[in-house]
Amino acid sequence: MTTPSAIAADTLLKTPLHDLHVSLGARMVPFAGYSMPVQYPSGLMAEHVHTRSGAGLFDVSHMGQLRLVGPDAAAAFETLMPVDVLDLPMGKQRYGLLLNDEGGVIDDLMFIKRDAVNGGGNSGDILVIVNGACKVADIAHIQARIGMRCNVTPLPQMALLALQGPQAITVMQRLSPGIEKLVFMSGARVSIGGSAAGSAQHIECFVTRSGYTGEDGFEISVHEMQAEALAHALLAQPEVKPIGLGARNSLRLEAGLCLYGNDIDNSTTPVEAQLNWAMQKVRRTGGARAGGFPGAPKVLAQLAGDPGTLTRKRVGLVALERIPVRDHTELRDTAGNLIGEVTSGLLGPSIDKPVAMGYVNAQLAAPGTRVNAIVRGKPVPMEVAPMPFVPHRYFRG
Amino acid sequence: MIKYTEDHEWLTIDNNIATVGITHHAQDALGDVVFVDLPEVGKTFEPKDVAGVVESVKAAADVYMPVSGEITEVNEALRADPSLANSDPLGAGWFFKVKLSNPAELDALMDETSYTTFSANA
Numbered sequence: 001m002t003t004p005s006a007i008a009a010d011t012l013l014k015t016p017l018h019d020l021h022v023s024l025g026a027r028m029v030p031f032a033g034y035s036m037p038v039q040y041p042s043g044l045m046a047e048h049v050h051t052r053s054g055a056g057l058f059d060v061s062h063m064g065q066l067r068l069v070g071p072d073a074a075a076a077f078e079t080l081m082p083v084d085v086l087d088l089p090m091g092k093q094r095y096g097l098l099l100n101d102e103g104g105v106i107d108d109l110m111f112i113k114r115d116a117v118n119g120g121g122n123s124g125d126i127l128v129i130v131n132g133a134c135k136v137a138d139i140a141h142i143q144a145r146i147g148m149r150c151n152v153t154p155l156p157q158m159a160l161l162a163l164q165g166p167q168a169i170t171v172m173q174r175l176s177p178g179i180e181k182l183v184f185m186s187g188a189r190v191s192i193g194g195s196a197a198g199s200a201q202h203i204e205c206f207v208t209r210s211g212y213t214g215e216d217g218f219e220i221s222v223h224e225m226q227a228e229a230l231a232h233a234l235l236a237q238p239e240v241k242p243i244g245l246g247a248r249n250s251l252r253l254e255a256g257l258c259l260y261g262n263d264i265d266n267s268t269t270p271v272e273a274q275l276n277w278a279m280q281k282v283r284r285t286g287g288a289r290a291g292g293f294p295g296a297p298k299v300l301a302q303l304a305g306d307p308g309t310l311t312r313k314r315v316g317l318v319a320l321e322r323i324p325v326r327d328h329t330e331l332r333d334t335a336g337n338l339i340g341e342v343t344s345g346l347l348g349p350s351i352d353k354p355v356a357m358g359y360v361n362a363q364l365a366a367p368g369t370r371v372n373a374i375v376r377g378k379p380v381p382m383e384v385a386p387m388p389f390v391p392h393r394y395f396r397g
Numbered sequence: 398m399i400k401y402t403e404d405h406e407w408l409t410i411d412n413n414i415a416t417v418g419i420t421h422h423a424q425d426a427l428g429d430v431v432f433v434d435l436p437e438v439g440k441t442f443e444p445k446d447v448a449g450v451v452e453s454v455k456a457a458a459d460v461y462m463p464v465s466g467e468i469t470e471v472n473e474a475l476r477a478d479p480s481l482a483n484s485d486p487l488g489a490g491w492f493f494k495v496k497l498s499n500p501a502e503l504d505a506l507m508d509e510t511s512y513t514t515f516s517a518n519a
Binding site for chain 1: 428430431432434450452453454455457
């Protein structure tokens with residue numbers, strides 16, 4: 001058996017929680033240019049299960065945060081994505097997709113419209129959270145395309161923590177009473193800790209009720225100087241355990257959520273990726289602000305179902321034998337013809353079956369379709385299955 | 398007699414039959430083992446041939462044949478409960494047994510002391 005060789009750790013960036021991870025016994029690995037915890041001593045499986053039953057704390061400070069500021073920011077941001085930014089209400093969060101001129105996905109992201117701070121010097125803005133591995137290129141792209149219409153300000157001083165799982169609300173309510181009013185995909189500036197939580201220290205944060213696990217939970221943007229204090233305050237709660245990137249991946253796959261670089265990339269359009277739900281009607285053909293984003297002719301033709309435009313689709317797959325089917329595994333139809341490839345796959349710890357997502361010929365994308373994954377030369381039967389594999393448990397009020 | 402390979406596998410030899418498994422270091426690096434693929438009984442292998450697979454949620458690794466010989470038995474209990482590779486890697490988590498066709502090959506493998514040094518630097 002072969003173990004991964006060590007990669008020079010000194011060239012990697014560190015998040016503000018790096019020393020905390022090491023002190024908790026994390027196994028650190030290179031990820032998106034950072035040294036990140038892949039798992040803690042309890043292990044991926046226990047961490048995955050804990051997040052589905054308790055509350056898991058994730059350090060996702062490698063992700064990119066930036067703000068768009070100015071009266072034209074929403075209209076400008078819309079020109080980069082097939083998404084409705086203008087009509088998004090204040091305090092609401094939305095999933096977005098930066099597209100290239102061929103309709104391929106440059107990155108997927110989350111954005112939220114934030115109010116001006118009462119009495120403070122900050123104006124309102126759009127807070128954008130992008131993938132760590134893409135952030136440098138994303139910021140350059142956004143700056144180049146809309147930098148003349150709004151201020152594009154990277155926020156490298158901000159850390160990002162996620163608290164995910166059914167008990168996350170219990171924890172957050174204890175530390176920041178009133179936060180329970182937030183519903184899924186909304187956010188607010190809150191103070192965590194303080195006298196109400198029996199602690200001397202107030203930590204000012206921006207919190208959204210969202211995440212990447214399929215569970216109820218929160219993502220917390222906090223200044224790097226206070227990230228460790230916040231992590232300690234959260235880990236001091238009996239429901240909370242630290243969770244590594246390994247479980248983050250198995251949780252998101254069970255939830256049917258795409259991993260950029262695996263399941264979507266520059267060569268896949270949002271329609272091929274079956275992210276149609278992320279493209280609001282107002283930006284589609286016949287909508288008041290139809291098109292006007294990179295790759296619009298191709299994406300709108302695929303959305304309209306124009307013949308021959310959509311040749312492949314992203315689907316969920318469940319193996320009918322207990323054999324894990326991993327990334328880049330060939331998919332063949334029952335006659336042996338190559339029909340696609342797995343883009344993410346593992347044995348789902350909660351569903352307790354091998355699950356995967358991948359791209360198949362569009363005519364073979366219906367749930368229930370039988371295909372074979374070719375694992376070490378042998379066919380493993382799989383069935384196209386609806387996603388999520390594990391039901392989402394978001395709090396919608 | 399116990400021997401070790403640079404691929405973090407162990408062998409114990411009894412009456413010209415080697416029992417083969419993965420080391421504590423290997424199972425720790427892999428994490429929770431969820432699947433093993435074991436060779437067919439009766440099949441013969443050369444050293445370094447891929448004889449099986451061990452997978453955790455996050456990774457898959459090949460299991461190499463440490464010596465030449467014929468498979469005489471595989472651990473069906475491990476197939477049914479792959480977590481034995483984590484909980485008892487040098488005992489109940491063994492992978493397969495192989496009848497040695499060239500016992501002299503054992504001389505090239507590491508003993509306990511050498512492997513302890515090797516794995517500490519791995």
